[in-house]
Amino acid sequence: MSAVAEIKSRLDIVDVISEHVNLRKSGRNYTGFCPFHSEKTPSFVVFPDSQRWHCFGACSEGGDVFNFVMKREGWDFRTALEELARRAGVELRPRTPAQVQAEEEADRLRELLDTAANYYHHLLRHAPQAEAARNYVARRALSEETVERFLLGYSLPGWDHTRTYLLEKGYTVDELIKAGLLVHREETDSTYDRFRDRLMIPIRDPRGRVIGFGARTLDPQGTPKYINSPQTVLFDKSSTLFGLDAARRSIRQEDRAIIVEGYMDVMQAHQAGFENVVAQMGTALTEPQLRQLQRYTRRLVLALDPDTAGVQATLRGVEVARETLEQELAPVFDPRGLVGYETRLGAEIRVLQLPPGQDPDDLIRQHPQRWATLVEEAKSVVEFYMQWLMDSSDLSDPKVKKSIADEMLPVLKSVSNPVERNAYAQKLVRALEISAPQFLHELERRTRRPSTRRTTTRATPLSAVLETREADLESYCLSTLLQRPSLLSQINAALTERQLEPLNGKDFQDMGYRVIFETWDRLLATD
Ligand SMILES: [Zn+2]
Structure with missing residues (x-):
């Protein structure tokens, strides 16, 4: 029996949860007020038979005793394993x-x-x-x-x-x-x-x-x-966020994390009572950093100085961005990357625009209330970028308009929700006063999935290859795992070492793969 299975067999989920939640018996199950959102009628249910819990209210999520303590205490999997093992008297595998x-x-x-x-x-x-x-x-x-x-x-x-x-x-x-x-x-x-x-x-x-x-x-x-x-x-600075240890409680409470650029910004924010603030460690925001935050919230706000060399450099091309990066360690603003993170992590990323020439440190010290307002007013990545491009360009020049449209195409293309994508596109067309049919046609052409295109051409165009690559990778990973289940513990050990959560269904974007993985994972845990 695996350590996880043994812990589960020795601990009763009702005991563990009732330490945090007032549970009442109702039929075979127990109900109470959900500890993860505030509510007037109890919608949190614990099922002793399956040893699982579920919130039928706003959270609409659930899981086993591990998910519960991880969520409740903000622990990573390794910590939850160690703590629950100690409690259950289970010796972790030497x-x-x-x-x-x-x-x-x-x-x-x-x-x-x-x-x-x-x-x-x-x-x-x-x-x-x-x-x-x-x-x-x-x-x-x-x-x-x-x-x-x-x-x-x-x-x-x-x-x-x-x-x-x-x-x-x-x-x-x-x-x-x-x-x-x-x-x-x-x-x-x-x-x-x-x-x-x-x-x-x-x-x-x-x-x-x-x-x-x-x-x-x-x-x-x-x-x-x-x-x-x-x-x-x-x-490892690419997976570290400064201040997370001090911020995580508040991030969970407020269901929002704010990411700033520097140490001083974090310390000033915490001092002023804004405790849900962390800093990226130089360079660009990375996916491992966002995954750290994902344990506490899916709502992220980036506080960016719009004049950072990083934003400007993005416009001048990647090469320049890289040079700037090495010279000044300025964070690079990468709208496409961020929109990609949103899709992959199921996160919502907003951008808080600071007044020119001010960093969070100054702003929070001088006008704490203004900071709170700016957080509330933070825009979506796409909107922020669109606005930024237009504000910093001469829109009377048709060439400039075209270059903004060109710049926005790949960003819009990475928005996975078609309704949202279309709304942004419409907005851009109106703001730039460019030909809507032409722009939308171009966007449509670029976002069309290869499957909708009958295979009349012999060679697959590069764009199609890139689009299917993610799904192919998922399929490859999944089939490898199914053939060699022992890989899973190795992968999870590596993830745990980096303070990341073990592999779970949500790591697969494809719904089919997700269900297969989750089912298989559950079967493994009960062996
Ligand atoms: Zn809930």
Whole structure:
């Protein structure tokens, strides 16, 4: 029996849920008020026979005891597994020696980073050299409470203070390199502190454990402004969101997450009581980052500075975007990518437009109410982009109109809902005063599914190949899984390691595949 099945056989879902929900017996089942939405009549039902729950109200979702605690506590699958296993008295399957070793090494690095964070924090509070850092914190109007809450710190100037301190604490040079705190110079086989004379901002995983640092220069002319920990076994910036550990409760409560660009924005927002705010870690927003948020909400708002080099660069082409990106680490605004995420993740992504020249940090500090209003007024990605293109162009020039239309075609094409797509297209046609039939025809031509086109041509056009690629990939993945079920646990282990949810039906876009996967997954769990 798998650990999951054993846990389920030992725990009664009614016991677990009744700790959080007042349940009343009604026939064979139990009902209560749904803990995930507010309601006047109880529509939350627990089925002891199948050991499942379902909300027949606004949520209209349900699941087993694992789904319940994951949703309720905001845990990832691994955490839920560990917690429920402990509760059920189930020993989780012993790991291979390699896994145990990797786990121990990761624990040790986390402990090391935690020690470092406290060391930096102590320096910020007491070191005479930290005067500039303390002034900086004061200038940004970060309160004592915020400094404590985010455990801000300071790294001393000089090349080996961190090394000396942590070696004295019993860590090795090798561990310090692996944790990203020391840089190893190959040529001379020597090492030095990566972070020197900087404000230190601990970056945590969703469980609140320190996995890396963001470090800001205190020299007004200093470059780069920020350096981050490098990629380590603990820290992968493409799947990390700064502040998520502090924000997740509020994100769930408000059913909305706001994504900003910088550390300061997050800290300022939390300080002002807007606690559902997290920051992407430089560069473009990634799908793993959005998947992290998806555990808490499907409603996302991006707070973008419309003048960011990123938005402008998108217009000048990908090459330029890439150059800008590397130089300034400015986030790239990729409307097509975002619309794609919406479809794949079943999410709603809106864009909050900041007043020119203001970042969330300033705005929240000066006009908190204005921030709240802007969040409410956030536009859909397509609308934001359309508006942005038009506002920043000379619409009296027919050539410019055409280029906007061309720019919008691929974005509209990636909107999967035809009604929505058409509504946007109509809006664009009206705003640009261009020929509607021509534009709509072009859009129609581009979005037509290859299946509606009889196979009269011998060679499949490239666009059709691209359109079917996703479905083909899903079919390939599914059939591989069905042939080799053992792959599933490997895949889930890899996902869990990256703090992602195990594979589930929703990962398949094709409804047929989704149902097959879910059925198969359920059969596996009951074996
Ligand atoms: Zn509900």
